[in-house]
Amino acid sequence: MIEIRWHGRGGQGAVTSVETLALAAIGEGQYAQGFPSFGPERRGAPVAAFNRIDDKKIRVRSGIYNPDVVIVLDSSLMALVNVAEGLKPEGVLIVNTAKSPEEVKKETGFKGTVATVDASKIAREEMGVPITNTTMIGAVVKATGLVKIESVKEPLKKRFGRIAQKNINAMERAYRELKIAK
Amino acid sequence: MEKEKKWPEKWQELTPGCMVFRPGSTREYHTGTWRAQRPIYDTGRCIKCGVCYIFCPEGCISQDADGYFMADLDYCKGCGICAHECWPGAIKMVEEG
Amino acid sequence: MSERIGMEIALAAAEAVALCKPDVVAAYPITPNTHIPEHLSDIVAEGRLDADFICVESEHSALSACCGASGAGARTFTATSSQGLLYMAEIVPIVSAMRLPVVMAIGNRALSGPINIWNDHSDIMSQRDTGWISLFAADGQESVDMMIQAFRIAEHRDVMLPVNINLDGFQLTHVVEPMMMPDQKEVDRFLPAYKPYAALHPDNIVSMGALAMPDIFNEAMQAKDHVLINSKEVILDVWKEWEEQFGRKYEPIGAYRMDGAEIALLTMGSMGDTAEVAIDELREKGVKAGLLKLKLWRPFPTEELLKAVKGLKTLVVIDRAVSFGGPGAPVCSEIKAALYDQKERPLITNYIIGLGGRDVVVTDFVKMVQQAIGPQKKKPAKAYEIYGVRGS
Numbered sequence: 068m069i070e071i072r073w074h075g076r077g078g079q080g081a082v083t084s085v086e087t088l089a090l091a092a093i094g095e096g097q098y099a100q101g102f103p104s105f106g107p108e109r110r111g112a113p114v115a116a117f118n119r120i121d122d123k124k125i126r127v128r129s130g131i132y133n134p135d136v137v138i139v140l141d142s143s144l145m146a147l148v149n150v151a152e153g154l155k156p157e158g159v160l161i162v163n164t165a166k167s168p169e170e171v172k173k174e175t176g177f178k179g180t181v182a183t184v185d186a187s188k189i190a191r192e193e194m195g196v197p198i199t200n201t202t203m204i205g206a207v208v209k210a211t212g213l214v215k216i217e218s219v220k221e222p223l224k225k226r227f228g229r230i231a232q233k234n235i236n237a238m239e240r241a242y243r244e245l246k247i248a249k
Numbered sequence: 250m251e252k253e254k255k256w257p258e259k260w261q262e263l264t265p266g267c268m269v270f271r272p273g274s275t276r277e278y279h280t281g282t283w284r285a286q287r288p289i290y291d292t293g294r295c296i297k298c299g300v301c302y303i304f305c306p307e308g309c310i311s312q313d314a315d316g317y318f319m320a321d322l323d324y325c326k327g328c329g330i331c332a333h334e335c336w337p338g339a340i341k342m343v344e345e346g
Numbered sequence: 347m348s349e350r351i352g353m354e355i356a357l358a359a360a361e362a363v364a365l366c367k368p369d370v371v372a373a374y375p376i377t378p379n380t381h382i383p384e385h386l387s388d389i390v391a392e393g394r395l396d397a398d399f400i401c402v403e404s405e406h407s408a409l410s411a412c413c414g415a416s417g418a419g420a421r422t423f424t425a426t427s428s429q430g431l432l433y434m435a436e437i438v439p440i441v442s443a444m445r446l447p448v449v450m451a452i453g454n455r456a457l458s459g460p461i462n463i464w465n466d467h468s469d470i471m472s473q474r475d476t477g478w479i480s481l482f483a484a485d486g487q488e489s490v491d492m493m494i495q496a497f498r499i500a501e502h503r504d505v506m507l508p509v510n511i512n513l514d515g516f517q518l519t520h521v522v523e524p525m526m527m528p529d530q531k532e533v534d535r536f537l538p539a540y541k542p543y544a545a546l547h548p549d550n551i552v553s554m555g556a557l558a559m560p561d562i563f564n565e566a567m568q569a570k571d572h573v574l575i576n577s578k579e580v581i582l583d584v585w586k587e588w589e590e591q592f593g594r595k596y597e598p599i600g601a602y603r604m605d606g607a608e609i610a611l612l613t614m615g616s617m618g619d620t621a622e623v624a625i626d627e628l629r630e631k632g633v634k635a636g637l638l639k640l641k642l643w644r645p646f647p648t649e650e651l652l653k654a655v656k657g658l659k660t661l662v663v664i665d666r667a668v669s670f671g672g673p674g675a676p677v678c679s680e681i682k683a684a685l686y687d688q689k690e691r692p693l694i695t696n697y698i699i700g701l702g703g704r705d706v707v708v709t710d711f712v713k714m715v716q717q718a719i720g721p722q723k724k725k726p727a728k729a730y731e732i733y734g735v736r737g738s
Contacts, residue, residue, distance in 0.1 A: 086354070086522050093352030093524040100523050105464060105516035105703060107377075126619040128517055129707040222352075260565035260572070265506055266445030267566055268544055269553035 069213060070131045071118040074150050075140035077109045080200030081116040083226070084140070087204055090222035091214040092120045100125055113148050120213050136211055139163060140186075140199050151177040161206050161245075163187060163199050168248035182210040182247040186237075189244065193237035194230075201227075201234040205241035216242055280307065284327030286342040288320050294339035301331035301340060348526045348592070355486040356381035356519040358527065359451055359511075362493040364395045365533040368449075369420035369540075372400035372411035376430035377463045378515035379453030383425050405433040409448075413437055416446035417554050419545030421497065424448065427515055428455035428469045435473060441508045442477030443570060444554045445543070447500030448508040450478075451493065454615070454666075455515040456702040464703020465515040467615065467666040470643075471676045477570050479509040479577055480644035484600075484618040486525045488641070489513050491594060494528065498537050498584050505577045506543055512643075514616040516703065528592065536591055578645045598647035599654050600639035603629060607636030609660040609719055610692075611711060614640040614677055617664060617700065624711030635715055640677065648684045655685070658692040662718045664711075665698045665730070674730050693718075696730035710734065 071088070075081035082103045089101030100119040117131045133153045139145065142164040151160060158179050162171050163186040172181045184206045186199040193202075201223060208216050219238065224231040257263050264270065295317055302310040302318050309324035310331065320331065332340040351358070360382045363371075371390070373383035383399075390399045398415075402408045408424050416422040426434060431452060441448050452470055456462040470480065479499060483489040489511070496509040513519055528536075544552045558566050578598070585596035602622050604610065613621050618639040628635040638654050640647075655661055665675030673679060678696035685691040695718040700706045714733065732738075 089522040090352040093350070096350075098524055099352065100521055102516075102521045105378075105520060107463065125523070126622050127708060128521075128616050128620050130705045132707075256559075256562045257565065260568040263562075263565055263569045265543060265573075266443060266554060267556060267558055267562075267569075268445075269556050270544070270551075272551040272553075 068119055068121040068123075068125065068127075069136065069211070070134045071120070071136040071138065071207075072131055072134040072154075073116045073118075073138045073140065074144050074148060075114055075116070075200065076144065077112045077114050079140050080198055081114060081140060084138075084200040084204060085116040085118050087201065087219060087222045087226065088118050088207065088214065089120075091204075091218040094221055095214055095218050097122055097214070098125050100128075113144050134158065136161065136207070138203055138207055140203055142166075145174065151175045154179070159210050161203070161210050163203055163206075168246055172248065180210070180247065180249050182206060182245050184241050184245045186241050189237050189240045193240060194233045202237040202241045205238035205243075206245045208238075209242045209245045210247060279323050280326050281321075281323045284322070284325060285345055286327040286329060287322065287325065287345055288327075288329070288331055288340045289343055290317065290319060291339045291341070292317055294337045296337050296339075298337075300334050300336065304330050304334045306330060348528045348532060350524055351527045352522055352524050353486075353527075354381065354520060354522050355489050355513065355525075356453070357385045358486060358525050359489045359493050359513065359519075360385035360389065361527060362490040363423050363449075363451075364389045365528065365530055366423075366449075366494055366497045366537055367395065367421065368397050368423040368497075370398045370400065370412065370415035370422045371424065372402050372408045372415070372422075373424045373426070374402055374405045374408045374430060376405070376427045377453075378455055378465070378519045379425045379427040379430075379451060379513075381519060382451050382453065386423070405430040406436060409434040409437040409441065409450075412448045412450075413441050413444070413446060414546075416441070416448050417444065417546045419540070419542040419547070421501075421540040422446075422448045423450070425451040425453070427453040428457055428463075431469045431473060432457065438473050438478070439476040440555065442574075443566075445506040445573070446508060447497070447506055447540075449493070449496045449500055450508065450510045452510050452512050453515040453519045454512050462702040463515075465517050465666075466701045466703070467512070467676075468668070468701075470510065470512050471667040471669070473510075474644065474676065477507065477574055478644060479505075479507055479574070479581070480512065480642075481509065482512045482615045482641055482643055483514075483518065484616055484639060484641070486518065486521065486523045487594065488596075489518060490525050490527060491588065491592070491596070494533055494537060495584055495588055495596070497540075499577070499581050501540050502577075502580045502584070503543065505573065505580050507574060507577060512615060517616045526592075526594075532591070536588070575645050578642070578647065581642065581645075596641065598640070598642035598650045600641060601654060602637040602639065604636035604638070604654070606634055608634040608658060609662065609715060610636045610638050610655070610658050611662050611664060611715060612638040612640060612677070612681070613664045614643065615666065617666070617706060620706065620708055621664070621711045623708045624715070627708065627712055628715055633715065633719070643677075646680055646684070651681065651684055652688065655692055660695065660718050661692040662695045662697065662714055664714070665696060666700050668698055668701070668732070678730060697733040698730060699733045701732065704734070
């Protein structure tokens with residue numbers, strides 16, 4: 068079972084990210100959970116959202132404390148939150164930043180795999196808005212291989228209708244442009 | 250003749266949810282026995298305005314053949330509201346018995 | 347044919363309700379059940395469900411509207427949580443006394459105060475003795491299935507009682523997961539159109555909710571108790587039919603690895619899944635542990651409980667509510683009362699956990715079992731203990 072924690076700010080769409088990733092995995096016949104950090108919505112405040120993905124029925128319903136994967140939608144959060152907290156040493160840290168993975172390794176002190184992509188730039192160029200929640204799914208798919216990129220398209224189409232293609236383009240660019248350092 | 254039952258003897262005899270299927274069964278409850286005072290009418294003063302009919306909480310007042318408003322003593326509880334409201338002073342409450 | 351879908355459980359529950367074609371939905375939003383009526387209002391607006399969605403001004407009005415609509419012969423649904431359920435409280439026992447098959451989803455949430463919007467079971471426990479059938483879902487699939495089962499059970503001529511389905515707030519309501527969603531044909535086959543026993547109509551006069559004097563009140567209460575107790579037979583039949591049609595088994599008390607178990611955990615609601623993992627860990631360590639999952643809270647399944655605990659040395663009852671000043675937490679008190687007359691009965695430990703959304707992890711369940719059978723025989727000072735309280 069793979070456990071994932073997403074960091075974002077209220078309103079940046081971390082919940083949509085976990086929902087989309089869960090639906091992509093479920094669409095493939097896998098088992099998945101997607102859930103927000105339970106509580107009231109607070110625009111702008113640091114929030115987390117979570118995924119579990121497995122090929123068996125998932126029974127654990129508690130919070131996630133030792134994730135295999137951490138995703139940071141907004142790199143300004145790294146000054147406020149220890150995003151690597153509890154992350155397994157062999158885990159993966161994926162950050163939306165223009166910096167290189169090596170720089171992020173140095174900043175966070177995390178010694179496992181780090182991957183970076185400038186998702187804000189991609190989102191601005193592809194969609195005209197700096198909302199990176201769907202863009203970053205491309206990075207997650209590339210770094211983890213948990214689902215196929217094709218599987219993400221269906222839930223995105225369902226969710227975004229007319230503007231889905233822009234989200235898909237941004238996601239595919241993030242998939243291509245992700246830099247990974249083991 | 251066997252006295253009619255006021256309520257079911259056994260719990261099994263109750264209708265589901267104690268629903269009442271016979272309309273108008275409240276009519277069988279003669280609340281006139283509660284009365285300690287009764288209204289008497291001075292038809293000379295009565296102007297047939299019907300204010301007593303409007304205010305009667307029991308809904309037991311109706312017009313007789315001559316158009317006067319009278320309480321049905323089978324149901325009148327003797328509350329005296331009709332006498333209180335009757336501004337021409339046509340209704341007086343008197344002790345029962 | 348049923349379809350495997352991924353969806354937030356609250357939305358899936360709403361989809362399941364829509365498949366039951368309710369005539370009237372009346373609800374007032376309160377976290378964390380809100381997504382259920384909100385999604386139903388979407389479904390009505392989209393024209394997928396021909397129902398009157400009544401936007402009322404309070405929960406008291408929500409259940410009052412359901413009471414009246416059900417009295418007039420409509421299939422009726424509502425949903426609420428926490429303080430919303432308390433605001434309904436005046437009407438809750440009236441609906442059951444009038445034998446109206448209203449179905450209500452409860453996204454379980456703590457009662458204030460301090461104000462808390464997260465999950466525990468104190469809301470439904472406050473309405474325990476109101477004469478409703480009470481089911482607890484353990485996951486998304488059960489949440490979907492129980493919505494459909496609930497209408498069938500509630501409307502059965504031998505039942506005619508309201509049913510509440512309890513979904514742990516957030517822990518279930520806000521989680522996206524896979525579920526099998528039946529299609530309209532399957533639900534139509536399982537759930538026939540509602541034919542009310544009696545309905546308020548000028549052509550066929552009936553009075554509901556009349557006065558009952560002391561001369562008849564004992565009998566009325568006996569009848570209300572009797573019908574709720576007897577509803578268990580119908581519930582079992584409906585569950586058997588459900589299993590035949592959909593292949594998913596439902597029992598008043600589900601069992602996990604109870605073969606040869608000497609100690610068992612007993613949970614209600616979404617904790618059951620997490621506790622299963624703890625049982626696996628304990629079994630690997632050589633502890634003969636099993637798990638009982640209570641799904642039917644009212645009518646209380648006494649016979650099934652006696653069978654389930656047979657041979658157990660220790661039973662650890664997990665509650666998610668406090669009965670302040672009481673002899674134990676609600677579930678445990680019931681279990682102790684049910685076992686009192688038995689010659690052989692397990693030792694019982696009672697832990698209250700997960701209050702107001704406090705997280706409970708697998709190792710917590712492992713620890714609770716280990717404490718209950720540990721050599722130190724550390725007896726809690728009281729008959730129950732709020733697990734993990736700082737300072738004790």
